[in-house]
Amino acid sequence: MSTDRFAIVREDLHRRYGQYFYARTIDDLLDEKIAEARSHATVETFLPVTVEREVSEILEERAGARGRSGTARPEVLFVCERNAGRSQLASAITSQAVGDRVFVRSVGLNPTGGIQPEVLQVLEERGIPYAHLYQKEIVPRTVHRANVVVLMGVDEIPGIPGDRVERWDIADPAGQPVEKVREIADDIEAHVKELLVELGKANYAAQA
Template sequence: MNIADRYAAVRRDLHRAYDDKLSPQVIDEVLDANIARAEERATVKDFLPVTVGRATVEDLADLAADGYGGVLKERPEVLFVSAHNAGRAQLAAAVAKQLAGNNLVIRSVGLNGGKTPAPEVITVLEERGVPLDGLYLEGVNPRTVHLSDVIVLMGVTETPNVPGKRYVHWPIDDPVGASADKIRAIADDVEDRVRDLLVELGVLRAAS
């Protein structure tokens, strides 16, 4: 990875962690200013993305101090894992997005690949009024996931090749191919578990 790619990765990390507290434009401006200063002074540039990233976090914390009690807290991140990312993990991701909003970084992954929710799962989400923009439709790799605060294993025992602080197992049936009533019952179970997790992480919105 060249230095431009490493700066781009730092930028993505900062947006993912802090753009619920500060605008993306402010984050970019502070980062770009730090990059420019560092590039002007440095003779060896190999470690600049790391040092620039740390300096930017410190500067952003100073900017956020007045509105956030002097603390710039990184958003927690949860990764939902199922076999094919078509049912359980997508249900959990969509419900978590609806409940936590922008207070949580949410991703989902299938151990055996896949990023397309099953049509019957989408139907039940629509019945429940869960916005489909909470579905996770991108691939996941260690660089984009980083260190998830919680990795939720749903109906699988193998852990994904991504880092996590804590792993939890939810024994939830696969909704793909099940009857509508069965999927509704699974969705109820998923929502109850998601709510408990979000309360534990301190990100459940009061209005939910």
């Protein structure tokens, strides 16, 4: 059984229930059920499906007891060529602005070279967490059907499901000094605030 298949289950669960439960709560429950399922399974082909169903039922019941539902949050997906600069800035800034009320992802068409140090420096200057950021490529089910797919520096629309596609004309921070990266971050933040207003998250945009 590929670990990645359970990683996809984990992402799905965080997407649906991350606004209701701590990430550790979801992870611990999932890990427990994976271990239980593997302990008596002779064939693991369908374990991700069965485990996800069981964990979802438990979390749904817990959420319902609190008067909540596991309805998926709105999702925004940021896409650039390498997932090293613009998309990372956009996802981090958006997450800081709205917390867990919007599910935010970023991917790259050809993620290589690591996240730019200047990008991480600018995020640190702004007090925006970045330890969780890493480069991601587009693979099956890495992306869900997002409410909005934002393309930055991508000429052709990739095969990414989305209700709406936007193109942001944002300069590429690759090879730029940190002063220029700060300007790019300001530009991205302005675009993010406009998007959050359109998504009905104006109050949270105002806090960014």
